[in-house]
Amino acid sequence: MNITIHEALRAYIDPLTEHEYAALERSILTEGCRDALVCWGDVLIDGHNRYAICQKHQIPFKVVQNDNFSNIEDVQLWMIDNHLARRSVSDFQRGMLALRKKEIITARTKHHDTNAPSVEGEADIAVPVIKPTQSRQEIAREAGISSNAVVQIEKIQRTASPALVQAVRDGTISISAAAAVASLPDEEQQAAVAGGRKELQQAARQVREKIREQKAPTKIAKQVAESEESSDVNNGNAVTSHHYGGDAEVPVLQQKIIALQSENAALLKKIAELQAALEKVHTGSY
Incomplete structure (x- = not known):
C-alpha cells in the first residue's frame, strides 16, 4: 500500500537518539520488523523509524489500520498516550508529552466553549469533550513523574536554549540540573553545553549556591x-x-x-x- 508521511506527526514525537536508532536497526536486521506499522488511512501514525529502516534495507513489514480518529488532534493524543505507555521513554520525554497533551485538550475545550450551539434545540445535543488536565499533580500522574519534575520541565520549556534541551534529551544532564542552568543567559547555557557534562554540573552547582545565598x-x-x-x-x-x-x-x-x-x-x-x-x-x- 501507499504510505504517506505526515511531517507534523513525525516531528511531534521526539526522535530517537543515534544510539537508540542504531540499536533498533540492528534488531530489525537480525529479527525482521516484528511490530506492525500503524496507519490512519494512508498516513503513518506509528513506526516512522521502523518504516525508514525497512525501506532502506528492503525488509518486509506489516501494516494495521486505526480509523478511530476524526481529526489530526485525535491522532496526536493517541500518539502521546501510545508513547507514555512505553517503558523506554525518559522522564523528560514523559513530562513533555503530558504537557503537550494538556495544550491540545485545553485548546480543544476553549474551541468547543467558543463554538457551543446557542440555538434552542441544538443545546440538547451531547458533544463529548475531554476535561483538560489542569494541575501539575494531574500532569505528573499522567506522565508518571513527580510534580517537582513537571515544574522543572516547564521552566526548561520556557527558558532553556535548544542546545540545553537537547542535552537533557540525550541524558547528558538531569532535569533538575538543566532547570538550574536554564536560569542563565543563552550564551552561558550554550557555553556550558559545549563544555560537556562536568561543565553543565558546575554551572548548575553555581546557580544553586547563588540562590541559597x-x-x-x-x-x-x-x-x-x-x-x-x-x-x-x-x-x-x-x-x-x-x-x-x-x-x-x-x-x-x-x-x-x-x-x-x-x-x-x-x-x-x-x-x-x-x-x-x-x-x-x-x-x-x-
Whole structure:
C-alpha cells in the first residue's frame, strides 16, 4: 500500500537518539520488523523509524489500520498516550508529552466553549469533550513523574536554549540540573553545553549556591522578625501582668527583653553562617 508521511506527526514525537536508532536497526536486521506499522488511512501514525529502516534495507513489514480518529488532534493524543505507555521513554520525554497533551485538550475545550450551539434545540445535543488536565499533580500522574519534575520541565520549556534541551534529551544532564542552568543567559547555557557534562554540573552547582545565598538573608530576617514579634507580645503581657505590682518594674523588664532580642539575633546570624559553610562543603546531587 501507499504510505504517506505526515511531517507534523513525525516531528511531534521526539526522535530517537543515534544510539537508540542504531540499536533498533540492528534488531530489525537480525529479527525482521516484528511490530506492525500503524496507519490512519494512508498516513503513518506509528513506526516512522521502523518504516525508514525497512525501506532502506528492503525488509518486509506489516501494516494495521486505526480509523478511530476524526481529526489530526485525535491522532496526536493517541500518539502521546501510545508513547507514555512505553517503558523506554525518559522522564523528560514523559513530562513533555503530558504537557503537550494538556495544550491540545485545553485548546480543544476553549474551541468547543467558543463554538457551543446557542440555538434552542441544538443545546440538547451531547458533544463529548475531554476535561483538560489542569494541575501539575494531574500532569505528573499522567506522565508518571513527580510534580517537582513537571515544574522543572516547564521552566526548561520556557527558558532553556535548544542546545540545553537537547542535552537533557540525550541524558547528558538531569532535569533538575538543566532547570538550574536554564536560569542563565543563552550564551552561558550554550557555553556550558559545549563544555560537556562536568561543565553543565558546575554551572548548575553555581546557580544553586547563588540562590541559597540570596535566600539566606531573607530567611534570617524573617526569623528575626518573628522573634521580635513574639518578644513584643511577651513584653505587652509582662507589662500588663506586672502593672498592678508596681510601674517601677517595667523599665527593668524592657531592658531584659531588648538584651534577649539582641542575643537571639546574634545567635540566628551565627546559625546562618554555619549553615552556609556546611552547604559549601556538602554539595547536592546532580
